[in-house]
Amino acid sequence: MIALAADHGGYYLKEAIKKHLELKGIEFKDFGTYDTSSVDYPVYAEKAARAVAGGECRFGIICCGTGIGVSMTANKIKGIRAAVVTNEFCAEMTRRHNDANILCMGGRVIDENTAVKLADIFLNTPFDGGRHSKRVDMIKELEQNI
Numbered sequence: 001m002i003a004l005a006a007d008h009g010g011y012y013l014k015e016a017i018k019k020h021l022e023l024k025g026i027e028f029k030d031f032g033t034y035d036t037s038s039v040d041y042p043v044y045a046e047k048a049a050r051a052v053a054g055g056e057c058r059f060g061i062i063c064c065g066t067g068i069g070v071s072m073t074a075n076k077i078k079g080i081r082a083a084v085v086t087n088e089f090c091a092e093m094t095r096r097h098n099d100a101n102i103l104c105m106g107g108r109v110i111d112e113n114t115a116v117k118l119a120d121i122f123l124n125t126p127f128d129g130g131r132h133s134k135r136v137d138m139i140k141e142l143e144q145n146i
Helices: 011-024 041-053 068-074 088-096 113-124 129-143
Strands: 001-004 028-030 059-064 082-084 102-105
Touching: 001 011, 011 059, 011 129, 028 059, 028 082, 028 102, 028 113, 041 059, 041 068, 041 113, 041 129, 059 113, 088 113, 102 113
Parallel strands: 001 028, 001 059, 059 102, 082 102
Antiparallel strands: none
16 A cells, blocks of 8 residues: 655645556555645655554655655654655665655656656665665664664
């Protein structure tokens, strides 16, 4: 299952991704927001991040105006590796090398078609493991010392 969330700035990206996931038969849980009324992004980013960290959802996709605010929020939750992505290469590499579990994008940075394409890449790219596992483990170790 995929956790979806957005604030007003990322609402249209979330809705486009949601429609795409429905068409592909991929299960998701929508943590809001549910329209373009101004809201506080940390509320929605936290809900999705906790669903991923707690195992309810395998991955998350969270959107705001730039993707930056939601990524900063999500990365405060232990076990989350959220990455802001704006292109195909980064969408692939954040999975291959960083084992990212949340994709963050900005509705004022990329269009809906690009967001859907990046979501597909992110969700379908495996973690390479190997030497990258050591580095991800180093990130996890930092969480133990907070």
